[in-house]
Amino acid sequence: MPTAVRPVRIVVAKVGLDGHDRGVKVVARALRDAGYEVIYTGLRQTPEMVVDAALQEDAQVIGLSIHSGAHMTLFPAVVEELKRRKATDIIVFGGGIIPDDDITALKKRGVEKIFTPGTPLQEIVDWLRNRFPESTTK
């Protein structure tokens, strides 16, 4: 049988009360162009919804976007929900307007990587390529 390398699947979501989805769509598009399968779940997601989608979609990565300032609550809530569902193998990264001090705190609480405004898209792609070297996309 074809032993095609499994494409990395990434669930991309906006959590909480935040309707600013331009950024997340740009990132989704860049990840698509880099050969990833991006499952975009839309706006106003709860942590439970995001984790549920990631489980159903058998995604390896969750990418969260937030501009509302609630990242210190919502990002760790997603990590906690993953723990509750025994799915800590799924990694979480985030992006948005997030102060440096918060980034350190978020990393401590299990968010692997935070990208702030102005990050070149290639940097996000490079990070994923590094993180999943075995699943090279074509």
Next chain:
Amino acid sequence: MRALARAITLIERRDPSIRDLEDAVRDHTDAQVPDVTGFTSAPGTGKSTLVDAVVTLLRKRSQSVAVLATDPNSPFTGGAILGDRIRMQRHALDPKVFIRSMGARGHLGGLSLASREAIRLLGAFGFDQVILETVGVGQSELEVAAVADTTVVVLTPNLGDSVQMIKAGILEIADVFVVNKADIDGHGRVVAELRTMLNMAPKTSWKPPIIPTVATRQEGVQQLWEAILAHRSHLEKTGKAKELSERRLRDETAEVAAELARERTRRALREDPTLTERLLKDGTPYRTAEEILRTRTDN
């Protein structure tokens, strides 16, 4: 739920353990064969919203539903944006609704093969209804029609390419037509055009009904489901249901055989330099393929 999601991944990537999954499904006594409805259309007709509305109706009738939504992968990078879940958010956290986005991955026939295996698996997991959703952009809608018991083609008013779709042969695959967005101008004309074309088609025992819907307001969804059920009972009564399922198993076996043969051939060419050298020198793919299939075995 994670087990199911993982198993679908194995199916998608054509992992050899599909064989064991198949045995497990066969030996699972509670396994049922779910009813399969396919939805296809050009992009932007409200197909996902309509599927969402149908799922809502089915949940009210206490049926469990799995949605397999397919979006195209880029033929250049292999990447994809799978966005069908956006329209189905109200079913998030309902354990009786399982939504899985599948990239078509550009495999020839791969979509129908993967979805057939996924459907059997969903049956073993107790799902009553499976909905396949795909954007009709060439091939995938034909694959859906080959897998679904009932194929629903969704059109909308003021979409120039609705007629284009009909020209391209969509007319033949539809068991039920939906004219969605029936609250905007021009829906009457689409229905009329469609009716004219259907009347010109050769007489068959099933005449596809045309159902107007406004998916965002749940209008017409009940009529749509009744039409789908009517088609199902037509299949049962005429004996076509049995005929179709038998034909599908035969076709599927042939497709899997082709897949296995392709892989065996690739491996032989990779691992046997003499063989490859001769092929390149003589330029005889047919003979080489025959030889590989005759002389090589797996393992």
